[in-house]
Amino acid sequence: MRQRLHARMVGMDALWHLALFGVLSGLLAGLVIVAFRLLIESVQMSFLADSNPENYEALAWWWRLLLPTGGGLLIGLVFQATQAQSRSVGVVHVMERLAYHQANLPLSNAIMQFFGAAVAIISGHSVGREGPAVHLGATAGSRLAQGLHLSNSSSRTLVACGVAAAIAASFNTPLAGVVFAMEVVLMEYVLASFIPVILAAVAATIVSRIFFGDAPAFDVPPMQLGSMQEIPYVLLLGLVVGCIAALFYYCLRYFSAVAKGRPLWQRTTLAGLLVGVCAVFVPAIMGIGYDTVNGAMLGQLGIGLLLLIVLVKVVATSAALGLGVPGGLIGPTLMIGACAGAALGALAAMLSPDVTSSAGHYAMIGMGAMMGATLQAPLAALIALLELTANPHIILPGMLAIVSASLVSSQVFGTRSIFMMLGEMRGLNYQDSPVAQALRRISVMKGMDREVVHCSRQLGAAEADEILRRQPHWLVFDCDKERAQVLAPADLARRLEAADGEGLIDLAAIPAQRAEALAIDMRASLQEALQLLRERQAEMLYVVNRADPDCCAVLGVLTEEDIEEHYRYPAANA
CATH class of the missing domain: 3.10.580.10 (CBS-domain)
Known part of the structure; x- marks a missing residue:
């Protein structure tokens, strides 16, 4: 039966099967992401004030110091006691398994990612949950493909389905999930894969909305560029965010280099200590930080505080991820971009009466610019902006800021996709010829x-x-x-x-x-x-x-x- 199924998968009607399996992988990935989010938020609500899963600011200073440190120590000890091949987690792990292991993602690594990232986020580390969600979603697609004994090319498609489902379920943005899977993880646009990947993103979004509703991930204010006279400020925002993205890139590279050769438990404990020290003075950098993003969009934070959050968040997130904490970087980059954008928008409004757009407008543009420059994925960032705001007026300034930020980061400072850099530091090479990419799909x-x-x-x-x-x-x-x-x-x-x-x-x-x-x-x-x-x-x-x-x-x-x-x-x- 397996042989007949595989034979049909390479036949004329293979797309029907892949479409069905795409829906199944999207549903499975969506349920896993929902369970992951519910676990984190239920624990956070049990000990944070007002049952607010983001309210780390209400903790005493010594809790803000000890909580990340203890979480880092616990993560390090557990990971240290685990077999080395099961410790590799995150988006880079997914890209490695796609490039070198025929899209076969082990379940043991996903289990370590699930609980390791949960501990990291709950203990207030400056990391996000979207990167771990990508790993979990990709594993769901991979295990489904392995269970059905599909071809390796079909397995790649189902992994892409899982990745798209993870991003779609995390942000309530199905189209951005599709583009992210193609642009960031697969690093190629495969027309034959679009239908199953789209179906997976839709299925996961439906699952997420059943549990969490259809509200966007952020409290987005009205979005519209006041006048064409604000274009120079949008361009300036892109240039500034490009510089911040390059700073984040090289900070993460530095901490990743420092981590080499050190015992894992020492690295994660040091990361927790550094995050804790930062959190004593700037508690807003703890956790995922969506409350800070919403505050920046609504203009509730001063310029000085916004700039301080940007700098400290860059250092704290770089330290956590570079030293081995199993978290994600997409959420922190969005927070950094939002704070930088809100600060520049508020400053522009003070300096020029021609600026009538809200700080939230610039915060949203900054989010897209930071995401695009950090991941070197301008299209995914632009689509995310469009879906998060549900407003076509964001497209023009978003395109300008994202492209300028990506150009400054890559061409002036010589950065690449941050996932590519982390993979290359592990000795991985993702440079494929077009011929190799074509043959991998057959x-x-x-x-x-x-x-x-x-x-x-x-x-x-x-x-x-x-x-x-x-x-x-x-x-x-x-x-x-x-x-x-x-x-x-x-x-x-x-x-x-x-x-x-x-x-x-x-x-x-x-x-x-x-x-x-x-x-x-x-x-x-x-x-x-x-x-x-x-x-x-x-x-x-x-x-x-x-x-x-x-x-x-x-x-x-x-x-x-x-x-x-x-x-x-x-x-x-x-």
């Missing part, structure tokens, strides 16, 4: 030659004649779990003509050009097949179903020429 089941016969090494004349009547392209024999011999049927035909009709024909002994083939699983992509051919210097591959230990059938044969047909230009007609 299953070996689609590229292989199916006209093969799996036969015994020794054949009688009648059996050999029957095989040749089927007109196969290849004969496969001496097959085990890893290797097989492959023979062209023409060689068998010549031997059969020369035989006297008696005795057995030994395919390994007759004069022929035999090739040694290596086994590859039916779920693999053509990129994996090409890599295996070149690394092992094999002449060809034979495709089997390794998910079924009792099945030793050869499904097809694959050569490098077969793979090249999927990316080379056809020869021009003379």
Whole structure:
């Protein structure tokens, strides 16, 4: 049944199956994200004043110091006692598994992410929950794909579905979730994946709205640019946020470098201590900080406090994430951008009577600019702005600020996507050629030659004649779990003509050009097949179903020429 399902997945109706699985992965990811959020908020409401999950400011100063420190120590001790391969978490972990492990995300890492991030956020660390949500959503899609024994290319699509579902459920922004999955995590736009990814984002958004309502993540005030005379201030905001994004990038890089070679529990405890010291003086940096974002949008915070929050939040979040606290950085970047935007908007209103837009307008633009510059994902940031505000008037100033911030950060200060930087510090390389990206989307089941016969090494004349009547392209024999011999049927035909009709024909002994083939699983992509051919210097591959230990059938044969047909230009007609 699994083999038939996989065969249908590479057929003409595969999109129907992927669409259905996209909905399932979205529902599953949405439920996981809801459980994650409910766990965090229920614990926060049990000990914070007024049952407000954001009210860390009401804690005594010594609680603000000890809570993150104790949380960091607890996280470090638990992670230290866990196997090293289970400690890798977050968006970078998802990108690593996509690039190097065929989109197979282990459940153990997701469990560590779930509880590790919950402890970090509850204890007031300056981290967000969206990054962990991406990991949890991606794992939901991956485990669904593994359970159904889908191809690796289909597994990548379901991981993208989980990522989109996570962002959609976290911010109530389904379209931004789709673009984020393509632009930030997959780093490619695949038209065949859009339908299942969109359905996953919609499904997760519905689940989130059932539990939390359809209100946006932030209290967004009316949004409209007062006049075209404010364009210079919007441009200035983009330039300033680009500088802040570069500062955040290099601070995080510094703390990540400091962390190398130190015991994990020491790193997370130090991170907690640094966050605690910052929180003693600026308690607004604790936790996710959505209450501070709302305060900035409503103009409730002074310029000096806003600028102080920006600087301290950059340091605290960089320290927490760089030293190994399993949290996210998307939420903190939004808070930093909102405070920077609100400060500049208030300052512009003081200096120029032409500025009539609210501080909340500039705060929202600053959020998009900071997100776009930090992640180097301008389209995802712009779509997020549009969905969060539900106001098309945000598009023009948002585009200007996001593009200018991204250009300043990348071209002036030499930054890249912050996830790419963190991955490269782990020794990972995400640079793929367009050919590799194209081949990764095609299953070996689609590229292989199916006209093969799996036969015994020794054949009688009648059996050999029957095989040749089927007109196969290849004969496969001496097959085990890893290797097989492959023979062209023409060689068998010549031997059969020369035989006297008696005795057995030994395919390994007759004069022929035999090739040694290596086994590859039916779920693999053509990129994996090409890599295996070149690394092992094999002449060809034979495709089997390794998910079924009792099945030793050869499904097809694959050569490098077969793979090249999927990316080379056809020869021009003379």
